Amino acid sequence: MWLNRLKIAVVEKNPxxxxxxxxxIPQLQNPKEIEExxxxxxxxxxxxxxxxxxxxxxxxxxxxxxDFLRSTDIPTSKKLDIKS
Numbered sequence: 001m002w003l004n005r006l007k008i009a010v011v012e013k014n015p016x017x018x019x020x021x022x023x024x025i026p027q028l029q030n031p032k033e034i035e036e037x038x039x040x041x042x043x044x045x046x047x048x049x050x051x052x053x054x055x056x057x058x059x060x061x062x063x064x065x066x067d068f069l070r071s072t073d074i075p076t077s078k079k080l081d082i083k084s
Contacts, residue, residue, distance in 0.1 A: 002026050003033060006040045015051060018044050 002021065009017035022044075028034045 003036060010040055010043050013047055
């Protein structure tokens, strides 16, 4: 059951489900299940690293966009100009 949920979480690329599954890893006895779990956990690790890299790239792009928008912002005075 746990292995099936792990497979689904990896296929769906669902980090929340992976997190919950990793909090409750069962004791596996069957060597085939152990080998399958190791493979799936490696895939999950790779998936999480890819998601982390994508998030990092997105954050850098957002920062660049914000810096650009701030550089094009027209400076305004905080004082009320009533002399006109």
